[in-house]
Amino acid sequence: xxxxxxxxxxxxxxxxxxxxxHQAGNLELAKQVYQKVLQSDPDCGNAxxxxxxxxxxxxxxDRAVELMLQAIxxxxxxxxxxxxxxxxxxxxxxxxxADTCFKQAVRLKPDYAEAFNNLGNVLxxxxxxxxxxxxxxxxxxxxPSLSIAASNLAQALSAQGDLDEALAYFLHAKETPPNxxxxxxxxxxxxxxxxxxxxxxxxxxxxxxxxxxFPEAHNNLGNTLAARGMIxxxxxxxxxxxRLKPDYAEAxxxxxxxxxxGGKFSDAAACFRQALLHRPDxxxAHNNLGxxxxxxxxxxxxxxxxxxxxxxxxEMAGAHYNLANAxxxxxxxxxxxxxxxxxxxxxxxxxxxxxxxxxxxxTLR
Numbered sequence: 374x375x376x377x378x379x380x381x382x383x384x385x386x387x388x389x390x391x392x393x394x395h396q397a398g399n400l401e402l403a404k405q406v407y408q409k410v411l412q413s414d415p416d417c418g419n420a421x422x423x424x425x426x427x428x429x430x431x432x433x434x435d436r437a438v439e440l441m442l443q444a445i446x447x448x449x450x451x452x453x454x455x456x457x458x459x460x461x462x463x464x465x466x467x468x469x470x471a472d473t474c475f476k477q478a479v480r481l482k483p484d485y486a487e488a489f490n491n492l493g494n495v496l497x498x499x500x501x502x503x504x505x506x507x508x509x510x511x512x513x514x515x516x517p518s519l520s521i522a523a524s525n526l527a528q529a530l531s532a533q534g535d536l537d538e539a540l541a542y543f544l545h546a547k548e549t550p551p552n553x554x555x556x557x558x559x560x561x562x563x564x565x566x567x568x569x570x571x572x573x574x575x576x577x578x579x580x581x582x583x584x585x586x587f588p589e590a591h592n593n594l595g596n597t598l599a600a601r602g603m604i605x606x607x608x609x610x611x612x613x614x615x616r617l618k619p620d621y622a623e624a625x626x627x628x629x630x631x632x633x634x635g636g637k638f639s640d641a642a643a644c645f646r647q648a649l650l651h652r653p654d655x656x657x658a659h660n661n662l663g664x665x666x667x668x669x670x671x672x673x674x675x676x677x678x679x680x681x682x683x684x685x686x687x688e689m690a691g692a693h694y695n696l697a698n699a700x701x702x703x704x705x706x707x708x709x710x711x712x713x714x715x716x717x718x719x720x721x722x723x724x725x726x727x728x729x730x731x732x733x734x735x736t737l738r
Contacts, residue, residue: 384410384413384414384417384420387409387410388406388407388417388419388420388423389569389570390406391403391406391407391420392423392569394406395423395427400427400430403423404424407420407424407427411720411722412722412723412724413725414691415447415690415691415719415720415722415723416448416689416690416691417447418444418448418451418454419444421440421441421443421444421447422440422441422444422454422457424440425437425439425440425441425443425444425461428440429461434465438458438461438462441457441458441461442458444458445458446688448657449656449686450481450654450655450656451481452477452478452479452481452482452485452488453478453562455475455477455481455488456478456485456487456488456491458474459471459472459473459474459475459478459488459491459495460491463491463494463495468495468499471491471495472492472495472496475489475491475492475495476492479492484515485515486511486512486513486515486516486519486522487512487516487559489508489509489512489515489522490508490509490512490525492508493507493508493509493512493522493525493529494525496508497525497529502533505525505529506526506529506530509522510526516555518555518556520545520547521546523543523546524543526542527539527540527541527543527545527546530542553579553583554580554581554583554584554587555584557576557577557579557580557583558576558577558587558589558590558593560576561573561574561575561576561580561590561593561597562593564576565597570597570600570601571597573593573597574594574597574598574601577590577591577593577597578594580594581594586617587617588613588614588615588617588618588621588624591613591614591624592610592614592621592623592627595607595608595610595614595631596627598610599627599630599631599634604631604634604635607627607631608628608631611624611627611628612628615628620651621651622647622648622649622651622655622658623648625644625645625648626644626645626648626657626658626661628644629641629642629643629644629645629647629648629658629661629662629665632644633661633664633665633668638666638668639665639669641661642662642665642666642669645658645662645665646662654685656682656685657682659678659679659681659682659685660678660682660689660692662678663675663676663677663678663681663682663692663695663696663699664695666678667695667698667699667702672699672702672703673703675699676696676699676703679696680696683696688719690715690716690719690720690723690726693712693713693715693716693719693726694712694713694723694725694726694729696712697709697710697712697713697716697726697729697733698729700712701729706736706737709733710730710733710737713726713729713730713733714730717730
């Protein structure tokens with residue numbers, strides 16, 4: 374699948390290896406591995422984001438922001454990327470930019486309790502206490518066990534002079550029992566984003582043990598299993614997530630990726646179609662459906678899918694590359710040349726696209 378699914382296992386393994394270096398403080402080694410990941414998969418948002426974190430740790434905040442913005446270019450609809458960039462902006466005092474990031478995170482993921490809490494913090498710092506209170510209340514509606522949101526709400530109410538309600542929320546923050554399944558799930562999400570797949574696996578298993586009807590936990594457990602090559606177990610997890618939540622676009626998409634890795638291209642295409650049925654603007658699903666169709670020899674429809682992805686996200690280098698390869702297979706080398714050129718323009722380090730561009734250019738002379 375070009376820069377998408379085919380490389381998923383090796384990319385995940387490389388990210389896990391890089392993160393071990395990163396955690397150990399071997400930042401230069403980690404940086405080298407992240408850069409290698411990007412040579413084979415220039416649309417890997419996690420690699421861009423983690424490179425940004427290295428720059429941030431080194432004090433180069435401008436470059437850190439630039440790299441984390443590139444992660445968002447690659448995965449514009451990933452709410453965690455917007456949220457994490459918002460946290461960086463908060464740390465460097467750019468509250469207006471942080472406000473924009475957190476608002477985008479909750480637009481993309483309306484049940485993102487942590488993002489509502491952090492948006493509340495930014496609004497409070499800007500003196501917009503009424504809207505901050507609204508955000509804290511929403512965070513608690515979504516996740517009543519989020520004691521930090523209860524504490525923040527209590528402080529905001531106190532500042533507004535509503536001391537009785539403030540006291541109630543101070544007590545809520547102190548006495549709220551933890552939601553263990555949800556806490557395990559969110560811990561697993563964080564570990565998975567850092568490439569710590571075995572530890573994430575443990576957290577997701579604990580979440581589904583505590584709450585068996587937890588589709589998001591089944592889905593993310595499937596992701597960690599697929600990334601570690603445990604394909605049959607991953608398929609079972611995605612199927613359970615879909616049994617619990619049949620319109621779960623991300624689980625349809627992830628099941629499709631897993632089938633693709635196993636060479637089941639027809640099954641993969643069917644899953645990607647289901648993902649798009651429930652979420653028509655799912656950019657990477659358009660791209661990956663194109664890759665599955667290309668593998669089945671249905672190249673005209675594949676081209677339409679790649680073009681669909683690019684209509685939604687014109688800066689997606691991997692989709693330009695995949696489109697170019699499909700056009701070459703259809704004997705449309707002249708048209709393919711422009712797509713290879715665009716992939717290289719967007720990602721100058723995209724070595725595979727650069728080599729293919731040279732080959733196709735030679736055949737057209």
